[in-house]
Amino acid sequence: MARIVQKFGGTSVGDLARIRNVALRVKAEIDRGNEVAVVVSAMSGVTNQLVDYCTQMAPLHDAREYDAIVATGEQVTSGLLAIALQELGVQARSWAGWQIPIITDDAHSRARIAEIRGAEIIRRMAEGQVAVVAGFQGLGPDNRVTTLGRGGSDTTAVALAAALKADRCDIYTDVDGVYTTDPRIVKSARKLDKITYEEMLEMASLGAKVLQTRSVEMAMKHRVRVQVLSSFSDAPGTLVCDEDEIVEKELVSGIAYSRDEAKVTLVAVSDQPGIAAGIFSPLADANINVDMIVQNTSHDGTTDLTFTCGRADLERALKVVKDNMKIPFKTINTDKSVVKVSVIGVGMRSHAGVAQTMFKALADKGINIQVISTSEIKVSVLIAEEYTELALRALHTAYGLDAS
Amino acid sequence: MARIVQKFGGTSVGDLARIRNVALRVKAEIDRGNEVAVVVSAMSGVTNQLVDYCTQMAPLHDAREYDAIVATGEQVTSGLLAIALQELGVQARSWAGWQIPIITDDAHSRARIAEIRGAEIIRRMAEGQVAVVAGFQGLGPDNRVTTLGRGGSDTTAVALAAALKADRCDIYTDVDGVYTTDPRIVKSARKLDKITYEEMLEMASLGAKVLQTRSVEMAMKHRVRVQVLSSFSDAPGTLVCDEDEIVEKELVSGIAYSRDEAKVTLVAVSDQPGIAAGIFSPLADANINVDMIVQNTSHDGTTDLTFTCGRADLERALKVVKDNMKIPFKTINTDKSVVKVSVIGVGMRSHAGVAQTMFKALADKGINIQVISTSEIKVSVLIAEEYTELALRALHTAYGLDAS
Numbered sequence: 170m171a172r173i174v175q176k177f178g179g180t181s182v183g184d185l186a187r188i189r190n191v192a193l194r195v196k197a198e199i200d201r202g203n204e205v206a207v208v209v210s211a212m213s214g215v216t217n218q219l220v221d222y223c224t225q226m227a228p229l230h231d232a233r234e235y236d237a238i239v240a241t242g243e244q245v246t247s248g249l250l251a252i253a254l255q256e257l258g259v260q261a262r263s264w265a266g267w268q269i270p271i272i273t274d275d276a277h278s279r280a281r282i283a284e285i286r287g288a289e290i291i292r293r294m295a296e297g298q299v300a301v302v303a304g305f306q307g308l309g310p311d312n313r314v315t316t317l318g319r320g321g322s323d324t325t326a327v328a329l330a331a332a333l334k335a336d337r338c339d340i341y342t343d344v345d346g347v348y349t350t351d352p353r354i355v356k357s358a359r360k361l362d363k364i365t366y367e368e369m370l371e372m373a374s375l376g377a378k379v380l381q382t383r384s385v386e387m388a389m390k391h392r393v394r395v396q397v398l399s400s401f402s403d404a405p406g407t408l409v410c411d412e413d414e415i416v417e418k419e420l421v422s423g424i425a426y427s428r429d430e431a432k433v434t435l436v437a438v439s440d441q442p443g444i445a446a447g448i449f450s451p452l453a454d455a456n457i458n459v460d461m462i463v464q465n466t467s468h469d470g471t472t473d474l475t476f477t478c479g480r481a482d483l484e485r486a487l488k489v490v491k492d493n494m495k496i497p498f499k500t501i502n503t504d505k506s507v508v509k510v511s512v513i514g515v516g517m518r519s520h521a522g523v524a525q526t527m528f529k530a531l532a533d534k535g536i537n538i539q540v541i542s543t544s545e546i547k548v549s550v551l552i553a554e555e556y557t558e559l560a561l562r563a564l565h566t567a568y569g570l571d572a573s
Numbered sequence: 574m575a576r577i578v579q580k581f582g583g584t585s586v587g588d589l590a591r592i593r594n595v596a597l598r599v600k601a602e603i604d605r606g607n608e609v610a611v612v613v614s615a616m617s618g619v620t621n622q623l624v625d626y627c628t629q630m631a632p633l634h635d636a637r638e639y640d641a642i643v644a645t646g647e648q649v650t651s652g653l654l655a656i657a658l659q660e661l662g663v664q665a666r667s668w669a670g671w672q673i674p675i676i677t678d679d680a681h682s683r684a685r686i687a688e689i690r691g692a693e694i695i696r697r698m699a700e701g702q703v704a705v706v707a708g709f710q711g712l713g714p715d716n717r718v719t720t721l722g723r724g725g726s727d728t729t730a731v732a733l734a735a736a737l738k739a740d741r742c743d744i745y746t747d748v749d750g751v752y753t754t755d756p757r758i759v760k761s762a763r764k765l766d767k768i769t770y771e772e773m774l775e776m777a778s779l780g781a782k783v784l785q786t787r788s789v790e791m792a793m794k795h796r797v798r799v800q801v802l803s804s805f806s807d808a809p810g811t812l813v814c815d816e817d818e819i820v821e822k823e824l825v826s827g828i829a830y831s832r833d834e835a836k837v838t839l840v841a842v843s844d845q846p847g848i849a850a851g852i853f854s855p856l857a858d859a860n861i862n863v864d865m866i867v868q869n870t871s872h873d874g875t876t877d878l879t880f881t882c883g884r885a886d887l888e889r890a891l892k893v894v895k896d897n898m899k900i901p902f903k904t905i906n907t908d909k910s911v912v913k914v915s916v917i918g919v920g921m922r923s924h925a926g927v928a929q930t931m932f933k934a935l936a937d938k939g940i941n942i943q944v945i946s947t948s949e950i951k952v953s954v955l956i957a958e959e960y961t962e963l964a965l966r967a968l969h970t971a972y973g974l975d976a977s
Contacts, residue, residue: 185629219649225589226656234659237667238652241645245623248642252630255638263641267671268716312672 171336172204172294176304176326179213180343181400182246188212191400192253194341195299199259204294206333208304208326209250211242232277236306236316240266243303243322251301261299264290266306267314271325273307279318280307282325285332294333302329320381327384331391338388338395339406340380345399346407347372347379349570350424354558357571361407361422368422369409371513371547375425385409412515420523421514421568424561430460430509431483432539432551435490437471437499444474444496451493457482461509461542461551471499475540477551480505507539508557511549512564524548530567534559575740576608576698580708580730583617584747585804586650592616595804596657598745599703603663608698610737612708612730613654615646636681640710640720644670647707647726655705665703668694670710671718675729677711683722684711686729689736698737706733724785731788735795742792742799743810744784749803750811751776751783753974754828758962761975765811765826772826773813775917775951779829789813816919824927825918825972828965834864834913835887836943836955838879839894841903844871848878848900855897861886865913865946865955875903879944881955884909911943912961915953916968928952934971938963 175198177191191209198205210216219239223230247263254261269290273280290300304322309315317324323340330338345360347369352358364372366389373382379397388395388409398406412418438444444464452459461477478486483503490501517523524541527548531538536559540551552560565571579602581595595613602609614620623643627634651667658665673694677684694704708726713719721728727744734742749764751773756762768776770793777786783801792799792813802810816822842848848868856863865881882890887907894905921927928945931952935942940963944955956964969975 185626188630222589222649222653223656226592226653227660230656231659234652234655234667237669238649241648244645245626245642248638249626249630251638252627252634255635256631263638265641265718314669 170202170204172333173198174206174208174326174330174333174335174338175341176208176322176339177210177341177400178322178343179210179216181341182209182250183213185249188246188249189253191250191341192257192259194400195250195254196257196259199297199299206290206294206300206302206329206335207250208302208322208329209243209246210304210322212246215242215245233313236277237314240303240306240314240316243305247301247303254299254301259299260297261301262293263301263303265303267308269302271307271328273309273315273317275309275311275315277309277313277315280309280315282307282317282328285328287329287332291333320384323381323384324387327387327391327393327395330393330395331387336394338393340395340397341400342379342397343399343401344379344397345402345404346397347409347423349422350561350565351426355562355565357565359570359572362405363408363410363415364422365412365415365515366409367412367515367546368513371511371544372423372425375427375509375511375513375549380409418516419514420516420520421512421570422516423513424564424568424570425511425513426557426561427509428554428557429479429481430477430507430551431480432475432477432504432507433483433486433490434473434475434502434504435494435498436473436502438474439497440467440470440472441496444472447494447496448474448476448490451489452478452486455485455489457486457489461540461549463540477507477509477540506554507551508554509549509551510557510560510564511547512568513547515546517548518545526567527564530563531560534563536560536563574606574608576737577602578610578612578730578734578737578739578742579745580612580726580743581614581745581804582726582747583614583620585745586613586654587617589653592650592653593657595654595745596661596663598804599654599658600661600663603701603703610694610698610704610706610733610739611654612706612726612733613647613650614708614726616650619646619649637717640681641718644707644710644718644720647709651705651707658703658705663703664701665705666697667705667707669707671712673706675711675732677713677719677721679713679715679719681713681717681719684713684719686711686721686732689732691733691736695737724788727785727788728791731791731795731797731799734797734799735791740798742797744799744801745804746783746801747803747805748783748801749806749808750801751813751827753826754965754969755830759966759969761969763974763976766809767812767814767819768826769816769819769919770813771816771950772917772919775915775948776827776829779831779913779915779917779953784813822920823918824920824924825916825974826920827917828968828972828974829915829917830961830965831913832958832961833883833885834881834911834955835884836879836881836908836911837887837890837894838877838906838908839898839902840877840906841875842878843901844874844876845900848876851898851900852878852880852894855893856882856890859889859893861890861893865944865953867944881911881913881944910958911955912958913953913955914961914964914968915951916972917951919950921952922949930971931968934967935964938967940964940967
């Protein structure tokens with residue numbers, strides 16, 4: 170017997186027929202003798218409709234009222250799934266966030282979970298009752314409903330799994346797992362059986378849109394085993410787990426990419442102490458996330474300084490730099506047609522030469538590397554966006570990831 | 574300064590523009606220096622959609638899940654109205670039933686309010702904050718959401734007015750008050766300035782669809798002054814209040830009618846003791862509401878017995894009588910083309926001749942009276958349905974109710 174938390178997103182519960190289908194998947198776990206709690210999103214389209222109402226009523230609206238309104242979407246789904254389960258002869262009851270309760274802070278519309286009081290649900294699961302939990306929401310101070318922001322239902326599922334000490338958290342989605350790279354671009358991409366939290370975190374934050382970064386962080390912190398799998402097929406998914414659980418570690422697990430990058434270069438900056446502080450402190454104050462940074466060696470008393478930020482932040486970043494930069498420079502160049510490609514793998518901690526393989530594979534295809542950054546388990550490079558597909562395929566082959 | 578509870582039904586909050594219009598009406602009360610709590614229904618169509626979901630998922634579904642699902646409609650409206658009020662510079666916050674809380678029993682989908690803990694709302698109203706309360710719902714045992722059934726938002730409003738010791742409960746609807754009779758039928762019908770609880774109760778239960786019977790009963794019990802008025806005009810409405818508040822009492826306040834009647838006649842029943850018990854005990858056991866009863870004087874050892882019930886119950890009533898009637902009778906006749914017309918007024922307690930005026934007015938028009946029943950403040954007759962309009966106009970004139 171195992172204790173399982175299942176999570177179904179908006180597409181998986183998009184209409185009544187799909188909710189019935191979800192009920193069958195829940196029943197299958199019950200029939201295997203497991204204890205089950207289910208976390209559901211709103212039916213697809215519902216949240217957007219409710220958000221639209223708020224925005225139309227007032228472009229700048231009270232986040233507390235927004236939360237009270239938007240959280241109803243998940244409450245409807247949880248009730249409907251409970252009814253569908255009862256129709257199949259499975260004991261079930263719906264739980265809104267405030268009923269459990271899932272205690273959060275007061276950061277309305279992007280609240281963080283502080284505590285889940287799961288004792289009552291554990292008691293009922295032991296009696297065979299399925300807990301159908303409305304995702305994305307909690308109970309804040311002053312007895313008010315809060316929502317958790319983007320990807321909130323994933324976070325609810327992982328946090329619930331931690332609170333219930335579940336053996337596994339199954340995240341059902343519209344893809345059937347985590348791939349070595351984007352299978353729409355690289356035909357030979359393979360689904361991974363297992364991936365470590367650290368790797369998944371890099372994959373998630375680098376643009377592989379399978380799991381929200383926050384839920385992976387939480388899974389890592391509480392050591393929750395998370396399985397990503399498709400609600401539309403019966404294929405096994407990808408297990409996100411502790412490194413110890415992966416017997417044969419690959420050197421490189423995947424190649425990720427992110428098009429959400431913009432490059433900014435300050436040309437011919439006077440080479441004197443305080444350049445970096447003069448640029449990046451104001452950017453940090455303006456809450457602009459700077460990702461990669463490179464400063465060339467000085468020549469003729471000046472240096473070029475390049476950094477990247479999110480494309481959406483580019484205009485704001487330029488203004489901040491122009492308004493605050495005290496040290497003289499010649500001009501600023503920007504480039505939005507860049508992509509960040511990253512090679513990720515916990516294996517590279519203990520192996521040299523991983524970066525070298527990357528540089529050579531790109532050079533062989535004539536792809537120029539503009540900026541490089543590395544962490545313990547990844548190497549990222551910035552290249553011209555037009556080379557994205559070529560680079561992904563070359564790297565996938567170079568690291569031996571192609572399906573045989 | 575007065576403390577006012579306002580209630581707006583589904584049509585009044587049917588879309589965002591109408592919710593904005595409601596916000597203006599609330600603000601007007603605040604601007605007059607009053608303390609205000611508002612009760613809202615779901616936007617029109619929303620409740621039906623949610624009920625449909627439940628019914629499609631399972632024709633016989635768990636009433637507890639039904640309640641959790643359907644109650645979300647009012648929660649959305651209350652949040653949107655709070656936002657609309659804030660846009661007008663009025664402090665406001667939404668309250669779901671569980672947040673106040675409005676404590677109910679566990680009769681899911683038709684729960685009764687046991688207690689409203691209004692202290693926190695009273696404190697905030699004193700600070701100028703409008704309480705926007707989701708109608709139709711409460712908190713039952715086991716921390717679950719309940720709904721109050723048909724007309725539940727009216728009941729919420731009146732119960733809240735009682736709990737907050739409000740000076741008045743204004744029920745905004747799509748008619749502008751209570752009329753002496755149906756103005757669609759009698760052009761000279763007049764809007765009443767005031768009507769007593771007792772009269773309103775008779776009007777409500779006899780088919781004048783302005784206020785639900787349950788909310789009038791509750792208003793009478795707690796002496797809540799209820800005003801019925803239109804959310805689409807600025808005309809004053811009708812005040813439902815204590816008899817003491819009405820200085821000049823009319824003999825007759827109104828003429829009501831109900832088409833929801835069916836007549837059943839047992840022909841040539843053997844005239845022996847126990848006839849009534851033999852018929853009406855089984856009907857009561859079957860939960861069939863019998864309204865009017867008449868038994869003719871016996872001749873040749875048999876008698877005819879006639880009663881009325883709701884049209885929807887007719888088939889069931891016939892079966893119950895046939896299966897249970899031990900005393901011999903010749904046959905059963907039924908008639909669905911009847912209407913009950915009633916003359917209502919607290920003044921008739923102290924005046925004779927009210928019934929006589931009714932009988933004469935109908936006789937003058939050649940209308941045959943089939944059954945008569947009376948209570949302290951009303952006289953009802955059953956007539957052929959085709960005479961409805963003629964009877965209403967004749968009685969309206971006979972009692973001097975026509976607008977001058």
